[in-house]
Amino acid sequence: MVEPNGPLPQSVYWRRRALAAVVSVLAMVLLAWLIGGLVEADDQHPVRGTAGGTDLGDGTTGKQTPSTSASAPSSSPGPASPSGSTTASPPAPTSAAAPPPGPPGPCAxxxxxxxxxxxxxxxxxxxxxxxxxxxxxxxxxxxxxxxxxxxxxxxxxxxxxxxxxxxxxxxxxxxxxxxxxxxxxxxxxxxxxxxxxxxxxxxxxxxxxxxxxxxxxxxxxxxxxxxxxxxxx
The missing domain is CATH 2.60.40.2360 (Intracellular proteinase inhibitor BsuPI)
Structure with missing residues (x-):
């Protein structure tokens, strides 16, 4: 540490340095206390949801991004069941071609x-x-x-x-x-x-x-x- 130089006794300069150090420490403690209080206040107020997305607190909203683990919708969904799930539609019955008519029978x-x-x-x-x-x-x-x-x-x-x-x-x-x-x-x-x-x-x-x-x-x-x-x- 550099020795203090000046017209005053050295003890004066050491006291001033000690006081400045104490003030700096107190300022840092006060700043940390203020930051901790703000964080705690935010934890006590849950984020509000909006129709367009999530309220980020600064007047903007963020869109919900679907999870990559969610299954993609079926290309041909069936009718919804009462429980909300979808069921595949049964295949449409195919009509067999009518056989060609046979030769005429005898007249009764x-x-x-x-x-x-x-x-x-x-x-x-x-x-x-x-x-x-x-x-x-x-x-x-x-x-x-x-x-x-x-x-x-x-x-x-x-x-x-x-x-x-x-x-x-x-x-x-x-x-x-x-x-x-x-x-x-x-x-x-x-x-x-x-x-x-x-x-x-x-x-x-x-x-x-x-x-x-x-x-x-x-x-x-x-x-x-x-x-x-x-x-x-």
Whole structure:
């Protein structure tokens, strides 16, 4: 330590140095006490939260930064459960492609309608009345029906129901005719009646049918149509 120099005795200078040292120590103690008091006051007043972040005490706010340990949100969250957790949505059911429809089945008799009518209700004697046989699929779907020549028949009956003529008595050799019948699309067959009687085997002795009222009836296998009136004048 440097020795004090001056006109005064050295003891004076040493006392002054001691006093300055004591004052410096007291100032440092006082400063430490003030700082400790401020820190304690801050500990007794918790930080206030704000909507935008944390109040830092100087008029600014700090944003909350998510913890790096938090799991990232799912890219496709499911509906929230009552407890607040999310559950994955079940996969949507996939509809299987409908198989292609199979070939049509046979036409049931109950789905087949047979009708027989003359082209016009009245013809003169000696004319050749045009007679029609109409087959219609009245079922819900297309179906297959045998319409071969030997299964189709048109009859002319007397007023008493006696058989006078059949389209099958003198028909040509049989031919196969199996068809798919669309729903409600009639299939029509026609034949001209010569106005004479006939019998199985087509005998040569045939008589002209006189004027009167007759019935036209159609057959397709076991199916029979309602009678339709035909008048010869």
């Amino acid at each position: 008799d109950t789905a087949t309608r047979v009708a027989a009518t003359p082209d016009v209700p009245s013809y003169p004697v000696g004319a050749r009345p045009l007679l029609r046989l109409v087959v219609t699929n009245v079922g819900p779907v297309p179906c297959v029906r045998d319409l071969s020549r030997q299964l189709r028949e048109i009859l002319v009956l007397g007023a008493d129901g006696a058989r006078l003529w059949s389209s099958n008595d003198c028909y040509a050799p049989p031919e196969q005719d199996v068809r798919v019948l669309p729903v409600n699309q009639p299939v029509e067959f026609t034949v001209n009646w010569a106005g004479r009687t006939s019998a199985p085997g087509c005998p040569l002795n045939r008589e002209t049918v006189p004027a009167g009222t007759y019935q036209v009836v159609g057959h397709l296998g076991a199916l029979t149509s309602p009678p339709a009136a035909l008048t010869l004048t």
